[in-house]
Structure formats: C-alpha cells, structure tokens
Amino acid sequence: MNIAIFIISLTIIVLLHELGHFLAGKFFKVKVEEFGIGFPPRIIRIKHKETIYSINAIPLGGFVKFSGEENPNDPNSLESKPAYQRFIIIAVGPLINLVLAILLFSSIYMIPRDAIHGNITINSVVQNSPAQTAGILPGDVITLINNEKIRSPYQVEYLLNYHQNNFLQWEINRGNENIPIQLKPIYDTTQKKYIAGINLEIVNPYKVSISYNPFQSIQKGTSTMIDFLIMTKNEISSAISGTKPLVVAGPIGMAQAYQELNTQNSFSLKQQILFTINLMAVINLTLAIFNFLPIPALDGGRLFFILIEMIRGGKKISIMTERLIHVAGFFTLIMLAIIVSWTDLMRIFNGESIL
Numbered sequence: 001m002n003i004a005i006f007i008i009s010l011t012i013i014v015l016l017h018e019l020g021h022f023l024a025g026k027f028f029k030v031k032v033e034e035f036g037i038g039f040p041p042r043i044i045r046i047k048h049k050e051t052i053y054s055i056n057a058i059p060l061g062g063f064v065k066f067s068g069e070e071n072p073n074d075p076n077s078l079e080s081k082p083a084y085q086r087f088i089i090i091a092v093g094p095l096i097n098l099v100l101a102i103l104l105f106s107s108i109y110m111i112p113r114d115a116i117h118g119n120i121t122i123n124s125v126v127q128n129s130p131a132q133t134a135g136i137l138p139g140d141v142i143t144l145i146n147n148e149k150i151r152s153p154y155q156v157e158y159l160l161n162y163h164q165n166n167f168l169q170w171e172i173n174r175g176n177e178n179i180p181i182q183l184k185p186i187y188d189t190t191q192k193k194y195i196a197g198i199n200l201e202i203v204n205p206y207k208v209s210i211s212y213n214p215f216q217s218i219q220k221g222t223s224t225m226i227d228f229l230i231m232t233k234n235e236i237s238s239a240i241s242g243t244k245p246l247v248v249a250g251p252i253g254m255a256q257a258y259q260e261l262n263t264q265n266s267f268s269l270k271q272q273i274l275f276t277i278n279l280m281a282v283i284n285l286t287l288a289i290f291n292f293l294p295i296p297a298l299d300g301g302r303l304f305f306i307l308i309e310m311i312r313g314g315k316k317i318s319i320m321t322e323r324l325i326h327v328a329g330f331f332t333l334i335m336l337a338i339i340v341s342w343t344d345l346m347r348i349f350n351g352e353s354i355l
Contacts, residue, residue: 003255009276010283011059011062013287014061016096016097017093017096017287018062020096021089021090022035022064025064025089028088029076030076031050031067031076033065034064035051035052035053035054035063036055037054037062038056039061040054041056042054042055042056042057083309083314086306090302090306091292091299093291094287094291094292094299097285100281102225103221104280105281107221108277109216109221111211111274112210112211113209113211115152115207117206117208118151118203118205118206119141120142120152120153120200121140121202122138122139123200125137126199130197131196132197134181134183135181136170136183136198140174140179141172141173143178145169146159146163153200156200161185161194163234164185164234164238165185165238165243167182169181183196187243187244229289235247249344250344251341252341258275258276260353296325296328296332297326297330298329298333301326305322
C-alpha cells in the first residue's frame with residue numbers, strides 16, 4: 001500500500017510538471033499533439049480538437065508532445081515561436097516543481113503537532129570524542145548551538161548533520177555558569193551520520209503544540225528549502241573530500257526509504273503524513289534543480305540553447321548539433337539511471353537499509 005501511494009504521488013508530481021509545459025504551450029498557441037499520463041504503450045486514447053489525451057501502460061510520470069519541435073516552418077510548432085516564448089514554455093515545468101516544493105515544505109508547518117521540549121542535558125560523553133575534547137561534561141545543559149535555542153535532541157542531531165565537518169559554537173549551562181564551547185563533529189560510519197559523541201536526555205520535559213499561520217509557514221518552508229540545498233552542497237563537499245560516502249538514490253531508493261519509515265511502529269499516522277509531504281517536497285525540489293541545470297536532454301539543456309540563441313541575437317545553433325548533444329545526454333542519463341537503479345536493487349536484495 002505504501003509503495004502504491006509513493007508511485008501515485010510521484011506520478012502526480014511529474015504530471016504537474018508536464019501540465020505546466022502543456023498550459024504554457026496552449027497559452028502561446030503551440031499545437032499540442034499529445035498529452036500522456038504514463039509512458040507508452042497506450043491503454044486509452046481520446047482525441048479532443050487537435051490534441052490526443054492518452055493513458056499509458058508505464059505509470060511513472062507523463063509527457064507532452066508539441067507539434068514540430070524542430071520545424072520552424074510550421075506556424076503552430078514550438079520551434080516557430082519567439083525565443084522568449086519557448087523559454088517560458090520549457091521553464092514553466094520546473095518552475096511549477098519549485099513552487100510545489102515551497103508549498104509542501106510550508107504546509108508541514110501549518111499542521112499542528114505535539115513535541116516534547118525541556119532541558120537538553122548531557123547524559124554521558126564518549127571517550128576520545130569531539131565532545132570530550134571540547135570539555136563537555138555529563139550534566140551539562142545545552143542552551144544554544146550557533147545562536148539557536150535548543151529545546152529538543154532532534155535539533156542537536158539536525159545541526160550536527162547540517163553543518164557537518166565544520167566547527168559549531170555551543171553554549172552550555174553548568175551549575176549557574178554559561179560556558180561557550182567550540183565543537184567540530186565527526187562522521188560515524190556505523191550510524192551513518194555526524195556525531196559529537198554525547199548521549200542526551202530531556203530533563204523537566206513538557207509537551208507543546210506547534211503550528212504556524214500561513215505567512216509564517218511560507219517563511220519557514222522557504223527557509224527549510226534553502227537549508228536542504230545547503231545540506232546537499234555539504235553532502236557533495238564531504239564526499240569529494242572523502243569525509244563520508246555520497247548516498248545516491250533513484251526512484252527505487254526513495255520508495256525504499258518511504259517504505260522503511262512508514263513501517264516503523266513508533267511512527268504515528270500524523271508523522272507518516274508529515275514524512276510523506278516532506279519527501280514529496282524534496283522530490284519536487286530535486287526535479288526543479290535538475291531541470292534548471294544545463295543538462296542535455298532535460299529542460300535545462302534546452303533552456304541553455306535558447307539562452308545562447310538570445311545572446312547571439314536570434315542566431316540558433318544548428319538543429320543537428322543540438323539534437324546530437326541531446327541524444328548523447330539522453331543516453332548518458334539512461335546509463336546513470338541504470339547504475340543508480342542497480343545500486344538501489346542490490347541494497348534491497350542484500351537487506352541493507354537506506355536510512
């Protein structure tokens with residue numbers, strides 16, 4: 001059931017991306033030959049006016065087929081339209097994914113949820129750990145990390161993995177004294193995350209209900225999206241420096257993560273819903289990023305060629321040259337997709353967790 005929900009959600013995300021292209025194309029009077037749900041072979045075919053609307057057998061995403069995408073002589077073709085119109089038609093797809101990512105991240109903050117807050121206290125310190133080196137002792141209370149007030153153990157873990165292999169400015173309370181501490185986390189290969197070498201407990205816990213109004217939620221959702229981009233950059237930097245391996249997952253890996261988290265007994269229904277929304281936001285953001293990058297065969301590759309055309313005063317790169325570059329990019333992407341999918345499948349067959 002969880003996998004079915006994931007596939008349906010992924011299909012809706014890609015369909016909304018393609019719907020953006022479709023509506024923008026219609027707005028600029030480009031003939032749309034087909035708007036398909038899923039990928040061929042066709043199951044159902046309905047023609048309305050000049051467009052075929054189809055439901056296809058492979059239920060992952062969809063597509064829009066414009067008339068004469070490489071034929072400028074057809075007045076209703078995509079290629080016949082001015083550069084700025086073609087740019088908008090192609091850019092609207094990933095732009096919709098970007099807007100959806102912000103809205104989904106924001107919606108998480110509008111859903112009321114309970115949390116346990118209290119004094120986040122050091123229960124124990126691991127020998128030879130960054131925490132011991134920094135002078136942290138059992139019984140210390142963490143009050144601030146990088147000027148952020150600490151109310152839950154989750155915040156500590158999040159900040160350690162957000163900043164990764166960088167020094168963090170802590171403030172701890174020991175007795176009646178506030179002590180500044182500088183600490184640099186290390187990557188633990190067993191736990192697959194950055195750690196300080198401490199065990200935490202919540203002293204004097206209390207329950208709070210957390211929710212935000214729409215304006216606050218949009219601010220926080222946008223901030224969360226930016227944090228995700230920074231964390232992604234940090235993950236890549238850590239992989240390049242050899243600090244930690246880079247975990248890459250395709251749709252199969254994302255489905256595995258979704259299944260693993262939603263089958264945990266400790267997860268309430270509300271937590272499962274929040275995780276699903278968060279995952280869909282991440283997928284939308286990832287689609288937007290990849291489709292804005294100048295990668296051949298993707299939207300960003302086509303936008304790149306249109307930008308070159310604009311810079312050159314309307315002079316296009318030859319259709320054959322652009323086509324060859326996109327074909328090469330397409331086959332490269334297919335090879336990468338096969339490698340990533342194979343890695344995802346081997347992880348599942350070997351009984352390894354992605355989390």
